[in-house]
Each structure stands twice: as C-alpha cells, then as structure tokens.
Amino acid sequence: MTQKLNLSNVFSLEATNLSARRGEDLIFEGVSFRLTSGEALVLTGKNGSGKSTLLRVVAGLLRQERGSVSFTDSHGSIHQRVGEVSHYLGHRNAMKSELTVAENLDFWRRFLGNTHDTPAFSIDDAAEAVGLDGITHLPFGYLSAGQQRRFAFAKLLVAHRPVWILDEPTAALDTSGDSLFAGLIETHRQRGGIVLAATHQPLALSDVRELRMTGFAGVSAGVWG
Ligand SMILES: Nc1ncnc2c1ncn2[C@@H]1O[C@H](COP(=O)(O)OP(=O)(O)OP(=O)(O)O)[C@@H](O)[C@H]1O
Numbered sequence: 345m346t347q348k349l350n351l352s353n354v355f356s357l358e359a360t361n362l363s364a365r366r367g368e369d370l371i372f373e374g375v376s377f378r379l380t381s382g383e384a385l386v387l388t389g390k391n392g393s394g395k396s397t398l399l400r401v402v403a404g405l406l407r408q409e410r411g412s413v414s415f416t417d418s419h420g421s422i423h424q425r426v427g428e429v430s431h432y433l434g435h436r437n438a439m440k441s442e443l444t445v446a447e448n449l450d451f452w453r454r455f456l457g458n459t460h461d462t463p464a465f466s467i468d469d470a471a472e473a474v475g476l477d478g479i480t481h482l483p484f485g486y487l488s489a490g491q492q493r494r495f496a497f498a499k500l501l502v503a504h505r506p507v508w509i510l511d512e513p514t515a516a517l518d519t520s521g522d523s524l525f526a527g528l529i530e531t532h533r534q535r536g537g538i539v540l541a542a543t544h545q546p547l548a549l550s551d552v553r554e555l556r557m558t559g560f561a562g563v564s565a566g567v568w569g
Contacts, residue, residue, distance in 0.1 A: 355417050356380045357402075357426065357507055357538050362411035364394070364401050370409065371397050372557060381506075381536035384529070384549055388542075389557030395542035396435070396511050398557065402540060403432040403509045415507065430507040431456075435515070437496035441485030445471070445495050448484050449502050456503035462535070463504070470501040475524055489516040497525060500532075508532060510541040523548060 356378060363373035371394040379385055387395040400406040402413050404427035415423045415430075423429060439448040449467045458464055471477045474494040484492060493516045500508060508529070514522050526548040529539055533549075541547065 354381045354536070355415065355506055355538070357413075357415050357540070359402060359413045360411050362398070362401060362413065363409040364397050364406065365409045366397060371559070373410070375411070375555070377553075377555060379538045379540070379553075381538065382533045384533060384539040384541065384552045385555055386541050386543060386547065386549070386552050387555050387557055388544075389559060393557040393559035395557050399432070399509050399511050399540065399542055400434075403427050403430055405432065426507065429505055430509050431500045431503075431505040432509045432511075433496060433500065433513055434511045437484075437492050438499070439484045439492065439496060442483055444481055445476075445484055445487070446480040449480070449495070449498060452499045453502040456505070458504050465498075465501040467498075467502060470498040471495070473501055473528060474498045475520070490518055490521055493517055494521060494524075497528065501528070506536070507538045507540070510539065510543075512543055513541060514543065514545055514547065 358378045360376050362375040364371050375398060377385055387398060389395055397406065401408045404413075404425055412424070413426050415426045417423065417429075443451070446467055449470060453464070453467065465473060467480060468477060471480050474497055476491060476494050479487070479491075484495065487495070497513065514525055517525065522545070529547070529549060533539060
C-alpha cells in the first residue's frame with residue numbers, strides 16, 4: 345500500500361502479554377502486538393475463539409486478566425485508556441431505533457467530539473461516504489440490516505479517532521458494501537490510522553497482518569500472529 349504519512353505524526357498501539365477471562369474460563373493468554381500508523385491487524389479464528397473478547401479488552405470495555413494495552417501519540421505521550429482514542433464498532437450498531445439517522449449521528453458527533461486536529465465528516469458527507477445519502481431523515485429502525493450497518497460505520501466518520509476497532513464490520517453487507525467499507529478503512533490507514541478488526545469474511549485490505557485466535561485449544565500454546 346502506498347502511504348503518505350507525515351513521520352512527525354506517527355503513533356502506535358501496543359498490546360503486551362494480554363490474557364483475558366470470561367466467567368471462569370481463560371480465553372487467551374500471551375497476546376502481544378504492536379501497530380504503527382497505517383497498519384492493520386485482522387483477528388481470525390473459529391466462533392468462540394476470543395476475537396470479540398480481545399477487541400473489547402483493547403477498547404477498554406473488558407478488563408484483562410494480565411498484560412497491558414497502550415497508545416503512544418505523535419508526541420511520544422503514552423495513553424493507557426485506548427478507548428479514548430478509538431472507535432469501537434461492535435456486533436451491535438449502537439444506534440437508537442426511534443431516532444432518525446441524522447439524530448443518531450448528530451448524537452455521536454457531539455458525544456465523541458474530536459480529539460485530534462483532523463477534520464471529521466459532516467453528517468451528510470458521512471451518509472454519502474457509506475452510499476446512503478438522502479435517507480438520513482428516516483428513523484434508524486426503519487432501515488434494512490445492511491443499511492443500519494452502513495450508518496453504524498458512518499459513526500466512525502463523524503468524529504475522528506486514530507484507532508478503529510471493528511468487530512465483524514461487514515456483517516449484513518452486500519458486495520458493494522464490502523468494497524465500500526474496505527475503501528473507507530484503506531483511506532483511514534492512508535491518513536495514518538490504525539485498524540484492529542475481527543472477521544470471518546476476508547476484508548479486501550492490503551498489507552494486513554493476521555492474528556489467528558485459537559481459543560481454548562490454544563491457551564496452553566499461546567496465540568500467535
Ligand atoms: N459473559 C461471558 N461469560 C462467560 N463466558 C463468556 C462471556 N462472553 C463470552 N464468553 C465466552 O468467551 C468465549 C469467547 O467469546 P468471543 O465472543 O470473544 O468469541 P469470538 O471469537 O468473537 O466468536 P464469534 O466468532 O462467534 O463472534 C466464548 O467461549 C464465549 O462463550
């Protein structure tokens with residue numbers, strides 16, 4: 345991938361020796377990776393292997409059993425609260441069904457604000473970017489599953505975050521949606537953004553690293569990239 349990065353604006357996301365437990369069970373252990381501006385890491389593995397758990401730990405939504413996650417900004421300052429510099433797109437779309445698309449996106453734009461200098465998209469531009477301009481006046485609950493997923497992704501565009509944490513981002517999407525999301529992710533990377541994604545379907549991304557989660561069977565042997 346051709347990247348035009350300003351090297352004074354390079355940041356990184358680092359996970360060191362992470363392990364996590366759900367209930368009584370250790371789901372993974374010894375997970376380490378380091379991603380710098382423009383890089384993407386894709387988590388693969390069978391159902392229940394711990395992909396969502398790892399994403400939620402990195403986003404700060406679940407506490408790890410051991411290990412650490414940190415973000416180093418372009419000034420070299422280290423942030424332990426990675427969630428504050430990240431967008432997290434989970435299985436659920438995090439939108440209110442009874443509010444219109446525009447109201448939902450406006451809520452997120454105000455709630456998230458902008459933590460960096462990079463300008464974010466307007467709501468109309470974000471809707472256009474996900475291929476759905478002209479219907480932002482509709483209640484979110486009226487939309488098809490694929491349309492809802494597209495607007496959930498538009499949330500990532502209305503406020504800038506350097507790290508995108510994506511759990512099955514293309515679930516429910518048609519073929520054009522797959523390539524549209526891939527394009528938006530690539531643009532984010534070209535602007536220096538970092539992407540951590542879990543997926544069963546291959547994402548059409550260039551130069552991605554893969555971390556194959558092995559779930560319970562892999563706990564004793566660790567998890568490798
Ligand atoms: N709240 C919970 N309490 C106990 N176990 C849980 C809990 N949430 C998830 N688990 C278990 O943790 C394991 C990992 O789940 P996780 O959702 O991380 O897997 P995944 O790789 O993302 O799966 P999928 O591909 O199906 O989305 C599973 O065995 C699941 O049953």
